[in-house]
Amino acid sequence: MEELSTDVCVIGAGSGGLSVASGAAQMGARVILIEGHKMGGDCLNYGCVPSKALLSAGKAAQSRRRGARLGVASVAPEVDFSAAMDHVAATIAAIEPHDSEERFTGLGVRVIRDWARFVSPDAVETGAHRIRARRFVIATGSSPLVPPIEGxxxxxxxxxxxxxxxxxxxxxxxxxxxxxxxxxxxxxxxxxxxxxxxxxxxxxxxxxxxxxxxxxxxxxxxxxxxxxxxxxxxxxxxxxxxxxxxxxxxxxxxxxxxxxxxGRKPNIGRLNLPAAGIEHSARGITVDARLRTTNRRAHAIGDVAGQGQFTHLAGYHAGVVIRSVLFGLPAKARADHIPRVTYTDPELAQIGLTESEAQETHGTALEVIRLGFDANDRALAEGHDTGLLKLMVVRGRPVGVTIAGPAAGEMLAPWAMALANRMKLSALAGTVLPYPTMSELSKRAAGAYFSPRLFDNPWVKRFVRGVQKVLP
Structure with missing residues (x-):
């Protein structure tokens, strides 16, 4: 058995693990990356990428069915399901090189294609290797949960x-x-x-x-x-x-x-976590705010950390861990600014608190602004007048946004920035956006918070009248 030592040993080559491995290697750390299955993990091979590719094929078919509203004759599409699956496979193949073993080897990462199991708090073994590391990052993701249904x-x-x-x-x-x-x-x-x-x-x-x-x-x-x-x-x-x-x-x-x-379950069965002194539950590996496990040498990120099952969350976790492992900074993970999107058509996008969650948390301090997509000129022009945006505001700051409509995930972007940086609504209200765009609905929602404070305020009207009397 080959004995290896490294600064950082990453277990799992999904989104989070790859981000840690590439970042750490490019900043000078010795890195070993262990993956027993496919590079790219669930997102590339079984999740985000193939599902969105298949949804895109379905959307193309549906566009043929609903053109009449825009003056284009609706027709029944001729669907080649096998060709649609070819599109799925081609999409995966186009992205694969970015997540490949060859690319990471080129970055200076030692890639071991095998399953890892802990044998002590500071060592793991694969079939032919024993690896000792100063720090471990567990990024093994999750798998489909199969319930105990009779038959x-x-x-x-x-x-x-x-x-x-x-x-x-x-x-x-x-x-x-x-x-x-x-x-x-x-x-x-x-x-x-x-x-x-x-x-x-x-x-x-x-x-x-x-x-x-x-x-x-x-x-x-x-x-x-x-x-x-x-x-x-x-x-x-x-x-x-x-x-x-x-x-x-x-x-x-x-x-x-x-x-x-x-649902999904964390991939922890092969890891032999007790040997490393790492505690876990049915949700995943137990971590603190810095994503550290009960073994001071080990962090857990992404799905396996039990805090959410999103590729972008795993990437965010990777950034938190890199600051901690490479620079010794007391970086902590937040959860209040992590978005999620269901990519149906229409999409449903959420960041921060929902209306009911915000009501429970903030009570009478909460203000809810609701706008339909029929309040947006671009949506009307494209025949997308069914949809809604809900903005939850507390003392001038957004605490949650819900959007249901076409491209809702894209429309969530400015709100993701606002919540991540704890910005005030005035920042978005003062932004000039191109007309006509769907994003204007978000600016209109921000403006709707200020409108009654300006237009329905008697003190503002008195002040304006007074100014008008003294202006030359």
Missing amino acids: LDSVPYLTNETIFEQRECPRHLLIIGGGPIGLEMAQAHRRLGAEVTVIEAAKAMGREDPDAAALVLKTLRDEGVQIVENAAVERVRGRAGAIEVEVKGGTVFPGTELLVAV
């Missing part, structure tokens, strides 16, 4: 790790789970020709603002996606091409393929 072990099912291998469009896709993954895949497959039924034990999009969620769910239902809520799955049965899902109460939903999308 599931004997029925073929898909997860986000296998659904993109399909070459034929499902005739009737059953989806267990009404969260972001389930609904994104529901809409993409429906638009590409499948019948789709989503079965959710509680409320679909239950974490999100109910007004925004209702807008998204109505669109999916209008497109023909059957969404069944408050239906806990009790058992499944059948075979490939003929699957049945039975929910509590006895209702049975038949289909041809089954996708399980009920």
